[in-house]
Amino acid sequence: MREVHVDNISQAIAVAVIEANTILPGDIRDALQVALSQESLASASSFLQIILENAQIAACEKMALCQDTGLVTVNIELGQEVHLVGGKLEEAVNQGIRDGYQRGYLRKSIVNDPFERINTGDNTPAIIHIHLVAGDCLRVTVFPKGAGSENMGQLAMLKPSAGLEGVKEFILKVVREAGGNPCPPIIVGVGVGGNMEKAALLAKQALLRKVGQKSPRPELADMEKEMLRRINALGIGVQGLGGDTTALAVNIETYPTHIASLPVAVSLGCHCTRRIIVDL
Amino acid sequence: MKIIKAPLCGEDIAELKMGEEVLIEGVIYVARDAAHKKMVQSIRAGEDLPFDPQGQVIYYAGPCPAPPGRVIGSVGPTTSGRMDAYAPLFIERGLKAMIGKGPRDKGVIESMQKHGAVYLAAVGGAGAYLAQRVMAADIVAYPDLGPEALLKLTVKDFPCIVAIDSQGNDIYTRINATDK
Numbered sequence: 001m002r003e004v005h006v007d008n009i010s011q012a013i014a015v016a017v018i019e020a021n022t023i024l025p026g027d028i029r030d031a032l033q034v035a036l037s038q039e040s041l042a043s044a045s046s047f048l049q050i051i052l053e054n055a056q057i058a059a060c061e062k063m064a065l066c067q068d069t070g071l072v073t074v075n076i077e078l079g080q081e082v083h084l085v086g087g088k089l090e091e092a093v094n095q096g097i098r099d100g101y102q103r104g105y106l107r108k109s110i111v112n113d114p115f116e117r118i119n120t121g122d123n124t125p126a127i128i129h130i131h132l133v134a135g136d137c138l139r140v141t142v143f144p145k146g147a148g149s150e151n152m153g154q155l156a157m158l159k160p161s162a163g164l165e166g167v168k169e170f171i172l173k174v175v176r177e178a179g180g181n182p183c184p185p186i187i188v189g190v191g192v193g194g195n196m197e198k199a200a201l202l203a204k205q206a207l208l209r210k211v212g213q214k215s216p217r218p219e220l221a222d223m224e225k226e227m228l229r230r231i232n233a234l235g236i237g238v239q240g241l242g243g244d245t246t247a248l249a250v251n252i253e254t255y256p257t258h259i260a261s262l263p264v265a266v267s268l269g270c271h272c273t274r275r276i277i278v279d280l
Numbered sequence: 281m282k283i284i285k286a287p288l289c290g291e292d293i294a295e296l297k298m299g300e301e302v303l304i305e306g307v308i309y310v311a312r313d314a315a316h317k318k319m320v321q322s323i324r325a326g327e328d329l330p331f332d333p334q335g336q337v338i339y340y341a342g343p344c345p346a347p348p349g350r351v352i353g354s355v356g357p358t359t360s361g362r363m364d365a366y367a368p369l370f371i372e373r374g375l376k377a378m379i380g381k382g383p384r385d386k387g388v389i390e391s392m393q394k395h396g397a398v399y400l401a402a403v404g405g406a407g408a409y410l411a412q413r414v415m416a417a418d419i420v421a422y423p424d425l426g427p428e429a430l431l432k433l434t435v436k437d438f439p440c441i442v443a444i445d446s447q448g449n450d451i452y453t454r455i456n457a458t459d460k
Contacts, residue, residue: 043299043441046439047441050403050406050409050439051403053406053409054406054408054409054410057408057412058354061347061408062347063347063353063354063407063408063411064353064354064407064408065354065405065407066354066356066405067341067342067343067344067354067356067407067427068342068356068407069344069354105344105346105347106344106345107342107343107344107345107354109342109427119425119426119427119428121426146405147359148359148381148382148404148405151359179382179383179452180381180383180404180452181359181361181381181382183381183404239381239403239404240383240401240451241401241441241451241452242451270404271405272405
């Protein structure tokens with residue numbers, strides 16, 4: 001059985017949170033460049049140029065892309081044949097975040113309690129999901145997400161009779177109500193099926209898929225394309241100030257569901273949706 | 281591009297039109313949720329504010345810590361709507377401009393029209409870029425609030441767009457009401 005010391009996980013997460021917060025993912029940068037070449041509104045083009053320049057400055061100066069360096073979700077795929085030694089996994093994850101946010105001059109944005117609201121001072125705790133998988137791999141996905149976009153997500157438990165059209169209408173409703181708040185151009189993550197929490201998790205998983213990577217299911221790939229066109233026709237535009245560029249991608253994930261249910265969750269990612277995968 | 285010198289005087293305000301791109305130069309104050317809550321508590325208790333809002337600009341933001349050799353960390357705008365409940369109290373006391381991102385509610389816009397104030401949108405998520413336009417940063421009050429402390433910044437060539445002007449013209453109403 002393969003042994004992994006939890007300190008290695010802490011160290012990897014500390015490095016990953018700094019990298020995630022300072023380097024814009026290449027797929028998003030490319031999509032922003034395409035959007036800039038197609039944008040017809042002058043003020044939207046100026047803002048897109050600033051967004052692209054921001055990414056260059058952040059990478060060169062090792063500064064956070066956005067001051068909202070987020071609440072960190074950490075997804076861990078843990079092989080059944082891995083033996084973790086040296087401490088508790090969840091503590092190791094939080095230690096990595098603590099170290100990374102201190103060392104990287106990243107903002108500490110977490111409060112201890114939703115009512116008491118005292119800043120914990122080290123950006124912990126993270127939201128941690130652990131999945132046991134076959135083999136001896138250990139894959140960590142680090143996903144710091146700001147509240148501007150996170151606060152605009154919604155979930156609905158539709159009636160199955162609402163069907164495909166009901167899901168499409170709900171996606172448009174969420175994007176329309178969010179307007180400029182989630183920092184468009186956005187990535188729209190959609191989870192359909194499962195139950196209440198599964199739909200929300202699927203929507204988040206959809207945000208982790210790269211921009212430009214279609215659903216492997218042709219009917220869903222068509223729906224993603226149609227929804228992207230309809231969302232961009234809303235005219236919300238960069239930062240909600242109008243224009244052609246509201247979303248860079250619509251990614252849809254599904255799961256089997258109950259005979260009586262049609263859960264749908266929509267999570268919005270901003271134009272610097274930050275995610276990084278580390279294999280240990 | 282038009283340059284706005286902060287703090288502002290009344291005449292500058294009426295000339296700023298919705299959709300206009302501007303550069304800000306001068307002194308602005310940074311405050312977000314927690315600092316607003318504290319200042320409003322002071323107003324209600326009849327106490328002095330840490331700064332006089334007359335003619336001033338408030339930037340809704342909470343920066344990252346300053347790395348060594350820099351005056352400030354990443355410092356982009358936060359969602360302004362969360363400050364809607366507080367903003368009219370400052371506008372009544374002479375606040376002339378707010379910088380943030382996203383739409384404002386009816387109460388804020390009416391107060392802006394009545395007292396002559398503008399709302400400027402900065403580029404959300406461009407914190408590293410905007411940090412380079414900050415020449416100096418000092419804590420004015422509430423250091424205990426960490427990233428939510430009240431700051432005074434000296435900025436130069438700080439880019440914004442006039443999102444809502446003092447006549448109440450609102451750029452966010454450009455959004456199409458119906459799906460095509």
